[in-house]
Amino acid sequence: MDRLVNTVRPYAWGSTTAIPDLLGTAPTGEPQAEMWMGAHPGAPSRLDRGGLDEVIAADPVRELGAPAVDRFGPQLPFLFKILAAGAPLSLQVHPDLDQARAGFAAEERAGIPADAPHRNYKDANHKPELICALTPFDGLCGFRPVPVTAELLAGLGVDSLKPYADLLHAHPEEAALREVLTAVLTADPDRIAATVTEAATAADRLGGPYAPYARLAHHFPGDPGVIAAMLLNHVRLQPGEALYLGAGVPHAYLSGLGVEIMANSDNVLRCGLTPKHIDVPELLRIVRFTANDPGVLRPEASETGEEVYATPVDEFRLSRFVLAPGAAAHDLTTPGPQILLCTAGQATAGAQTLTPGASVFVPAGEPTRVSASASGSATLFRATVAH
Incomplete structure (x- = not known):
């Protein structure tokens, strides 16, 4: 059994205090977003025996066990994190395994450098993930039922949102969600920025269910992702509750401290709330346009006292x-x-x-x-x- 020395990633959205408070260390004044535990090459944990990635590579069967190596290859198949969101993360989706393999192969054939800002697929793996709250934790997860979203948009009283509400009423669920998200992400930048500003002002005035979107607009003024976020379920987790995010489900974490576990991948396609690259055609191919309940998970206790998140x-x-x-x-x-x-x-x-x-x-x-x-x-x- 080896003590881990882990890297804390200083992404701009990270809280300046949550991880230091947990660790009992003094804040540095800089954001501390994620503490990575695992063997991902981006920030492998360190042991007395060396980097965890190097230790596993030297003897994968001893470290991982023959069954795990047979199933997943000679690498740790998961990445474990402490995540501290002081500001919203980007609105995003992850591909399924077939999509990741095909997308990665296509970008490799095209010769796109691995660190290119417009590259979508950093590896050939999918990225299902689970976030479990350590403090009250806010997030967006999956499409809200279409009639409820149409009512929410209409309730803002913003004329430029009316066409989106009309589209939601005019088509079956999948087509309606696809058309609205496409329209938002391909709209004229100046017009959609004005719509976001009007919607944010109305949301700030109305509060209640609109408050999360007013906060998003405060962090990302004029970003079309604010309107895209209005299509999604807003979820508040209490400590010990969790969310599972499968392939194609749009989501964003907004605030709070939690533990996160995922398949060992870095494949992300972004929908908004970010200055980073957004590949709209590829995104629309990956998103699953189905309204669903976000499905808050609570652990299932066993006779041994282990509480499992299924x-x-x-x-x-x-x-x-x-x-x-x-x-x-x-x-x-x-x-x-x-x-x-x-x-x-x-x-x-x-x-x-x-x-x-x-x-x-x-x-x-x-x-x-x-x-x-x-x-x-x-x-x-x-x-x-x-x-």
């Missing part, structure tokens, strides 16, 4: 233990790799003592027992592959 993917499995002081240790030994993260209290994992923000990598099959310290309860998240 998802339909094999690359990762997230669970949580709320450890009581003095209770018997939990045996977490498993044939696959694990990352254990403490988020509250003080936990013991093997010979390691974990305080909030501390994490360890556990190679496949290594005997693993976890418990709380005698002084109080602790919360421990467990990231591994699906059994």
